[in-house]
Amino acid sequence: MPSLIGEMVVTELDYQEIFLLSLCSRRSWSLVKKARITVPKLTFHSEKCDTFVIGVKTNMMRWSYVTSVKHVPKLNLGGVADVKPGIDYKATIVSWYEDDPDYDEEDPGSDEEDPGHGPSFRHRIECADEPMTIQKETQDHINSIFHYSGPYELYLSTKCKGQLPNIKNVEDIEIEHDTVDTEFLTSVLTKYPDTQSLSVVSNIIGGLPEDSPFFQVQNVYVASQCGPEYFQNFVGRNMFLEGVTVTEQDLIQLLQKWISDEAYHNLETLSIIVEHPLLINADLIRQAIEFEEYDPNEPEKRPKNFVMDAPFISNCAKEEYRLRSEDFVEIKRIADGKRAFLYCDPTQLDFLVPKV
Known part of the structure; x- marks a missing residue:
């Protein structure tokens, strides 16, 4: 007793x-x-060099x-x-x-x-x-x-040089500081090869080679100025980019590669916010692809909602998109008829691929 x-x-x-x-x-x-x-999940914070x-x-x-x-x-x-x-x-x-x-x-x-x-x-x-x-x-x-x-979430700062934390079973990583260089990113992803989610809330300095492990991570969030190569080389499931310098042709090529099943086979969500003051021509993008507009007389042809629940650690909470809306057009992959939904305005593109 x-x-x-x-x-x-x-x-x-x-x-x-x-x-x-x-x-x-x-x-x-x-x-x-x-x-x-x-406990549901454990986090390891290594944001000070000695603590x-x-x-x-x-x-x-x-x-x-x-x-x-x-x-x-x-x-x-x-x-x-x-x-x-x-x-x-x-x-x-x-x-x-x-x-x-x-x-x-x-x-x-x-x-x-x-x-x-x-x-x-x-x-x-x-x-x-x-x-x-x-x-x-x-x-x-x-x-x-x-x-x-279970897996750990690891929070890192680039302030500290030297060895990365000696912990096991890291699947989710957030890096937050003023700047981070691509060499550090590569070191982190080499040290923790099972990383499933990566969130970089820092300005990334330098280019990423096409074979970088960065592009193999399944869920990526980047709050940094970046170019189209970030999504062009991505083979994961969910990506959210803020501050992208991109052209309409870059986005058209993205959509055409998905439609033809040439790339992005595993993609579930891609959100791109363009770098201010850049604007994109949404009409030009839609004119370059085949799509189906929403028919309010047949709403049942579409899923009601799409829930984005990508594990970007603390930067993106669960978000629900209403697909039965004129804001989204529907496109299909030629090989298997799989559907995706596209939203595009002058500052943002959302590409959503339902699992069913």
Whole structure:
């Protein structure tokens, strides 16, 4: 009975409290594991050179703090704790109380997932051991206490040079800083070859070769000035580009290659926002392809809606397009009759391919 009560108490704790409880003793670690707390998804934030943060992704736009670990040259011996059983390194645990949390790595006591929602306790682990080893041991421990074997979301900054984080099972990556060069992008995608979603909220410097692993990623979001080669070489499923320098002929060629089944075999959604002040001639694009306009007298010929639910981490929430509208024209692939729906105005093109 006492064990059952203890497990019930664990289920009432938040993720940070569960993590700290697991460090107290072997008995508390065992209690946490027996409570079988599970999480939907874990995130690893490496946006400061000496600190990483792990959180629980609770929905598309929000995450909850679990812990942060800072590498220091030397420990404050007065506060050293032998952090066991799950993490086999000596560390100091620093804690504080935030009245108005607003997460920033300069102040790990803050929390972007719950800004302005009352007081918040925060902690940070400080250690002097080799950073790559610490990252792996911390990930292994958190996976263990939350019974987690799923993929991680990784948030990176280009401020830090040197080794990329030593974590496994990375499928979703967001890179956010002023600029990122293509060499760094290649290094990231080589280090984490199972990447399924990539979000770059930075200005990309340099060109991407046609054989770049960037084009193999299934879901890509880029908020940077770029050219037509970004979608011309793409072989994935979902792409969202902001600030594209493009011509009508580039877009016509895109559509013709899909219609003829020459390329874009796996494409589900492509959204292109052109670079200001560039404008495109939507009529010219439509005149170059065969299409069918919407017939309000036969609405059932089209799906009612198209839901774009591409996993671009935090940059694109789920969006629903109303296809039974004159704004969209229907085009078909010659080889198999597969349908797609096209929206085009002077500043934007949306190309949607329903799965059925």
